[in-house]
Amino acid sequence: MTSLTSIIKADYLQRTRSYAFLVTLLGSVAMSYFFLPTATDNYSTVRVGEYVGENNSAWVGHVTAIMSSTFLWLIGFYLVNNGIKRDTDTGVGQIIATTSVTNFKYLLAKALSNFLVLLTIVIIVMAMALGLLVFRGTNYPFSFSQFFLPYLLATIPSVFVVGSLAIFMEVIFGKYTTLLNIAFFFMFGITVGNINASQATSLNWLDVMGTKTLTDGISNLVNSTHADAKRQVSVGFIIGGISKKKFFLFKGSEFSSGYILMRVMWIGVGFLLIFISSKLFH
Numbered sequence: 001m002t003s004l005t006s007i008i009k010a011d012y013l014q015r016t017r018s019y020a021f022l023v024t025l026l027g028s029v030a031m032s033y034f035f036l037p038t039a040t041d042n043y044s045t046v047r048v049g050e051y052v053g054e055n056n057s058a059w060v061g062h063v064t065a066i067m068s069s070t071f072l073w074l075i076g077f078y079l080v081n082n083g084i085k086r087d088t089d090t091g092v093g094q095i096i097a098t099t100s101v102t103n104f105k106y107l108l109a110k111a112l113s114n115f116l117v118l119l120t121i122v123i124i125v126m127a128m129a130l131g132l133l134v135f136r137g138t139n140y141p142f143s144f145s146q147f148f149l150p151y152l153l154a155t156i157p158s159v160f161v162v163g164s165l166a167i168f169m170e171v172i173f174g175k176y177t178t179l180l181n182i183a184f185f186f187m188f189g190i191t192v193g194n195i196n197a198s199q200a201t202s203l204n205w206l207d208v209m210g211t212k213t214l215t216d217g218i219s220n221l222v223n224s225t226h227a228d229a230k231r232q233v234s235v236g237f238i239i240g241g242i243s244k245k246k247f248f249l250f251k252g253s254e255f256s257s258g259y260i261l262m263r264v265m266w267i268g269v270g271f272l273l274i275f276i277s278s279k280l281f282h
Helices: 002-016 019-034 057-080 083-090 092-097 103-136 144-173 177-197 201-206 212-225 257-280
Strands: 043-048 051-053 233-239 246-248
Touching: 002 083, 002 103, 019 057, 019 103, 043 057, 043 212, 051 057, 057 103, 057 144, 057 177, 057 212, 057 233, 083 103, 083 144, 103 144, 103 257, 144 177, 144 257, 212 233, 212 246
Parallel strands: 051 246
Antiparallel strands: 043 051, 043 233
16 A cells, blocks of 8 residues: 555656646636636537526536536546656656556556546636636525535546546557547547437436536426427537527536446446556556
């Protein structure tokens, strides 16, 4: 356990002191500011047709968690996908190879370090979201669970899988980093596009980011309340597209036992990727 924590601590400190992490962190803070547009802004991040939610704690928590889960999957992967290569280039990997540390323990330490780096960004984004709620929020009671649970159940398991997937793909592709980056980019686009485009809730368990269940709940609420037309949910930085925003009150999601089990399952998939990687890694 001492060797595991030592590797995690050393790797985490080295990553968080790098310029790449600082730039990514500052970029995440700036981007999170725009995750929650004002009523007069000509863009939206999460909307159903022309409807967006009132800025209460449930809406702010859901929107910022959905956006951070999506963007950290793409940006976060490229931030942490060179951990093994860096150890090889610096000679640290050769030193560790002479010790009694097993492949699984080494790769687990690298994956947990990846997770902690991304978790640091999540915590900063969450703090930024709380600040936005104070300055842009409406006069509704603060719901602790509806603000934090989307992060706990959607975003945090999502970035854990990203950290594990970065290790797995680095082991698979080895020194072919360019091919690795291209492969992940296409995998990300195809996965997100197919899951979000599907209207079948039976495919929600395939949603590694955990956001589709949340957006389905938002969409169902709007369409059940305003049944004059079927409206689709849109996620991302969407400029224009509606003449005037309409607002609805979103009180939060019901986090079913099935959804929680699904998120735990994806954490298990992350550990499975590490285990498979340890069998292929030399």
